[in-house]
Amino acid sequence: MRRLLPVPNLGTDPGRWRVAFFIVGTVYLVFLFVEKLAVILGSFSTILMVVFLAWLLAFVLSPLVGFLEARPHWSRGVASGVVFAATLVLGGLGIFIVATLIGRQIGQLAGEFPQTRMQIEATLRTWQDAIHVGRFQPDLIGLFDDGVAQVQQTFTSALGEAPSIGVAVVGNLLIILILSLYMVLDSRKILRGINRLIPDRYEDEADLLERSVARAFGGFLRAQVILAAIQGLLVLALGIAIGLPYLFLVVAVSSVFMLVPFFGPPLALMPPIVATAIYQPAWILVAVPVLLVVQTVVVNWLQPKLMHGALGLHPLLVLIGLLVGAQVAGVWGALFGIPVIAVLNTLFTYIVNLATLHDTAEVEAEEMLAEARRESPQDAPLEEIVALAADKAEAAHEEARAEEAAVDLGDAQLTAARAKTEAAERLVHTTDELRTTSRVTRGTALEAREAAAETRDVADSIRNDEEPLDADKRA
Numbered sequence: 295m296r297r298l299l300p301v302p303n304l305g306t307d308p309g310r311w312r313v314a315f316f317i318v319g320t321v322y323l324v325f326l327f328v329e330k331l332a333v334i335l336g337s338f339s340t341i342l343m344v345v346f347l348a349w350l351l352a353f354v355l356s357p358l359v360g361f362l363e364a365r366p367h368w369s370r371g372v373a374s375g376v377v378f379a380a381t382l383v384l385g386g387l388g389i390f391i392v393a394t395l396i397g398r399q400i401g402q403l404a405g406e407f408p409q410t411r412m413q414i415e416a417t418l419r420t421w422q423d424a425i426h427v428g429r430f431q432p433d434l435i436g437l438f439d440d441g442v443a444q445v446q447q448t449f450t451s452a453l454g455e456a457p458s459i460g461v462a463v464v465g466n467l468l469i470i471l472i473l474s475l476y477m478v479l480d481s482r483k484i485l486r487g488i489n490r491l492i493p494d495r496y497e498d499e500a501d502l503l504e505r506s507v508a509r510a511f512g513g514f515l516r517a518q519v520i521l522a523a524i525q526g527l528l529v530l531a532l533g534i535a536i537g538l539p540y541l542f543l544v545v546a547v548s549s550v551f552m553l554v555p556f557f558g559p560p561l562a563l564m565p566p567i568v569a570t571a572i573y574q575p576a577w578i579l580v581a582v583p584v585l586l587v588v589q590t591v592v593v594n595w596l597q598p599k600l601m602h603g604a605l606g607l608h609p610l611l612v613l614i615g616l617l618v619g620a621q622v623a624g625v626w627g628a629l630f631g632i633p634v635i636a637v638l639n640t641l642f643t644y645i646v647n648l649a650t651l652h653d654t655a656e657v658e659a660e661e662m663l664a665e666a667r668r669e670s671p672q673d674a675p676l677e678e679i680v681a682l683a684a685d686k687a688e689a690a691h692e693e694a695r696a697e698e699a700a701v702d703l704g705d706a707q708l709t710a711a712r713a714k715t716e717a718a719e720r721l722v723h724t725t726d727e728l729r730t731t732s733r734v735t736r737g738t739a740l741e742a743r744e745a746a747a748e749t750r751d752v753a754d755s756i757r758n759d760e761e762p763l764d765a766d767k768r769a
Contacts, residue, residue: 348473
């Protein structure tokens with residue numbers, strides 16, 4: 295009799311519940327640690343943002359410093375001083391001019407607002423009557439009044455905090471300028487110190503990180519500035535053509551909106567369209583198509599060319615970078631979350647390709663890298679060489695799998711042929727046995743037939759012998 299093994303009761307097994315409790319406790323502690331770390335980093339968010347903006351300014355001005363340093367009789371200190379002094383003077387002058395023009399137009403808009411409000415309400419009333427359908431009629435004037443009240447409340451609150459905000463902004467700008475100056479002056483020492491902290495086996499990865507940061511942030515900033523400038527020129531030309539008032543304010547707001555990735559282009563259309571609808575409604579059917587057509591060409595044709603090779607991100611990753619950056623660092627995070635995601639994506643892709651190359655048993659990683667380096671251009675970056683080597687490794691793996699499948703198929707076919715041959719041989723043997731059995735059966739049947747004939751003959755002779763006796767008896 296077969297012995298039956300006891301089946302453990304999983305519902306009452308104490309070891310199982312200890313493992314489950316350990317897993318749940320570990321997950322809870324991880325989330326708790328992440329939450330506390332986020333709180334700690336959030337308390338330093340302003341400092342981290344100041345340092346990041348200082349690095350960004352140093353990153354932008356470093357090429358100018360390098361260009362002047364390459365001139366005869368120019369040291370790095372002198373070149374840095376000239377560049378940062380020019381940045382301070384020109385930046386301060388530009389901020390002053392822009393702030394003055396915007397403040398003047400805001401004051402003019404506030405002074406003329408009662409008349410402008412009547413004009414806006416008349417336009418909204420016309421739209422409201424035009425979209426009246428049955429009992430449904432939107433209260434556009436009521437929505438406008440609520441919006442005006444909210445803006446007035448926000449503006450009044452901002453005016454009360456304007457001195458403290460202005461002092462904080464000026465102070466942060468000075469700190470950013472000073473930090474970026476030190477970063478540019480001591481950039482080589484800083485890089486040497488960082489390189490000493492990195493082990494030699496990670497030298498390629500460090501170089502990849504440096505190049506990907508420069509490519510992502512440089513390409514992103516260049517593309518966004520060019521797009522904002524094109525949007526500003528477009529709105530300026532349209533405003534001059536149709537005679538829009540407060541044109542500098544409209545151009546400035548539209549250009550700033552264009553700096554925001556993903557959501558910026560549709561937001562940048564709102565200021566000129568709203569201003570045209572309010573002040574020049576007769577031109578609305580001309581302004582809207584012109585803005586839509588030009589911006590569609592810019593966003594769908596020019597923007598990918600500007601960012602080609604700098605980001606290379608899927609639109610889903612662009613949206614994720616925008617949302618995560620806005621959640622972590624607000625407006626600045628929304629602006630620079632995308633290049634950060636681009637850098638992380640480059641590093642992740644490089645690590646995955648390198649792991650694929652080393653995990654492929656059919657090839658040697660070093661040999662495949664050497665072959666990919668020979669086939670690549672001389673100045674090809676490391677990540678492209680690794681990607682090419684990983685593609686070759688995957689191709690070799692697929693080829694090996696195809697060869698194994700072909701061998702397995704050949705073995706299966708050979709086994710099937712052998713099985714068919716053995717089955718045919720067994721069939722022939724069975725046929726021979728059946729033929730022999732048939733011959734034996736046929737011989738037995740003949741013998742039985744002969745025996746039956748002899749039996750009939752004996753019976754007939756007995757019957758013939760008995761008939762005279764019966765006749766004698768009857769006689």
